[in-house]
Amino acid sequence: MSLKALDYDSLNENVKNCQYAVRGELYLRASELQKEGKKIIFTNVGNPHALGQKPLTFPRQVVALCQAPFLLDDPNVGMIFPADAIARAKHYLSLTSGGLGAYSDSRGLPGVRKEVAEFIERRDGYPSDPELIFLTDGASKGVMQILNCVIRGQKDGILVPVPQYPLYSATISLLGGTLVPYYLEESENWGLDVNNLRQSVAQARSQGITVRAMVIINPGNPTGQCLSEANLREILRFCCNERLVLLGDEVYQQNIYQDERPFISSKKVLMDMGAPISKEVQLISFHTVSKGYWGECGQRGGYFEMTNIPPKTVEEIYKVASIALSPNVSAQIFMGLMVSPPKPGDISYDQFVRESKGILESLRRRARMMTDGFNSCKNVVCNFTEGAMYSFPQIKLPPKAIQAAKQAGKVPDVFYCLKLLEATGISTVPGSGFGQKEGVFHLRTTILPAEEEMPEIMDSFKKFNDEFMSQYGVGYSRM
Numbered sequence: 001m002s003l004k005a006l007d008y009d010s011l012n013e014n015v016k017n018c019q020y021a022v023r024g025e026l027y028l029r030a031s032e033l034q035k036e037g038k039k040i041i042f043t044n045v046g047n048p049h050a051l052g053q054k055p056l057t058f059p060r061q062v063v064a065l066c067q068a069p070f071l072l073d074d075p076n077v078g079m080i081f082p083a084d085a086i087a088r089a090k091h092y093l094s095l096t097s098g099g100l101g102a103y104s105d106s107r108g109l110p111g112v113r114k115e116v117a118e119f120i121e122r123r124d125g126y127p128s129d130p131e132l133i134f135l136t137d138g139a140s141k142g143v144m145q146i147l148n149c150v151i152r153g154q155k156d157g158i159l160v161p162v163p164q165y166p167l168y169s170a171t172i173s174l175l176g177g178t179l180v181p182y183y184l185e186e187s188e189n190w191g192l193d194v195n196n197l198r199q200s201v202a203q204a205r206s207q208g209i210t211v212r213a214m215v216i217i218n219p220g221n222p223t224g225q226c227l228s229e230a231n232l233r234e235i236l237r238f239c240c241n242e243r244l245v246l247l248g249d250e251v252y253q254q255n256i257y258q259d260e261r262p263f264i265s266s267k268k269v270l271m272d273m274g275a276p277i278s279k280e281v282q283l284i285s286f287h288t289v290s291k292g293y294w295g296e297c298g299q300r301g302g303y304f305e306m307t308n309i310p311p312k313t314v315e316e317i318y319k320v321a322s323i324a325l326s327p328n329v330s331a332q333i334f335m336g337l338m339v340s341p342p343k344p345g346d347i348s349y350d351q352f353v354r355e356s357k358g359i360l361e362s363l364r365r366r367a368r369m370m371t372d373g374f375n376s377c378k379n380v381v382c383n384f385t386e387g388a389m390y391s392f393p394q395i396k397l398p399p400k401a402i403q404a405a406k407q408a409g410k411v412p413d414v415f416y417c418l419k420l421l422e423a424t425g426i427s428t429v430p431g432s433g434f435g436q437k438e439g440v441f442h443l444r445t446t447i448l449p450a451e452e453e454m455p456e457i458m459d460s461f462k463k464f465n466d467e468f469m470s471q472y473g474v475g476y477s478r479m
Ligand code: DCS
Pocket: 022, 044, 045, 046, 047, 137, 138, 139, 140, 141, 165, 167, 217, 221, 249, 251, 287, 288, 289, 290, 297, 300, 301, 302
């Protein structure tokens, strides 16, 4: 009997081959255990509100008024909402053609794109053109749109850091392209060595792959490093020489937990380098409302900015975006608010600063607590989380543990993470989900659990790890 199109055996192979570990085996097992009544600490996804982070007041007030515009006609509105939130809601509604229930332009509301361009100009000190900014449903959709334009077939390669956030590996699989890995150096604080890039490209070319684009995640997920200006220059020069489009995933640009290496955007570094390179390198930069101190993951708001992309290509990207009609309009307003928050002198300014500083300062302390906690454990070493939202310790698994994993039919780090989950309720993602060097094992956890719960979580991790290491024999020295 012939198969129907949606019978499993006849599905598009690219769909079946695509893996996304952040919601993989560990997450599924954690959900089962939760149903059975076990307390689970979900540290597998960078989803701050799900772990108790409170929304910032001002943006929610503005969007609430936009969602319920009749409140603006209520004579008592000023008793519940501050005047600046009311004014902002009216401003955003005036940018729409029929409020939040109407589709917007497929690139997003022109007024919000203008606010994004102004933000980029203030951040980088260089002009930004709203016509080259598209608003998207989260950064993920933007990344998918761009990879879709780049990947023509299996012979097209995309340079992706390893370890990487699996949006990239999964999307490249879905689109039928080839992932070309370049390894980040764990012993160099997850730094990026351009020699590794050269090697990766040479190897891919020897296999008949045309390398077309390079992804950087800065600050890194899962690795947490911030790229230095010198490193970004080398990367841009490399992209220029190799004629690669640079995809700069900068969704964690507000999440910085040290002062030595502040975030610096790829766009700024490119512009600082001057002509001819600043006019040559094709760059797409991504941002989101899901991260930073906003953490508004469920709103699904993002943007990408295009630099040195020919107008006819921009038109094609617009055409493809049009197929989905419009990004979420409420999310566009969150993006507008993120790039133009209350200013000094505004009624809501003090509260906004108090709330946002509170979140960022706590994240900074939590980054420290987690790294120190992991480094105090037997056979665990962990680079400091300079930025982003994750800790990515290396677990030196003893040979007996690796053997036991094999017997259980599990990848060794999956085995370790499953045991950790069963023993403590801490739900992490095994390093193999992000890619890692052969024979080296990691796990990823977010730094998002509530600060007051952090000592208990780290104690329970340590206790589990001690027991695991003594069960399977130590015999490994620290790196
Ligand atoms: N890029 C990176 C590097 C990310 O980490 C994420 C989300 C995204 C893009 C996409 O975000 P939005 O689509 O929400 O804008 N990070 C996931 C993660 O690793 N855990 O949680 C979500």
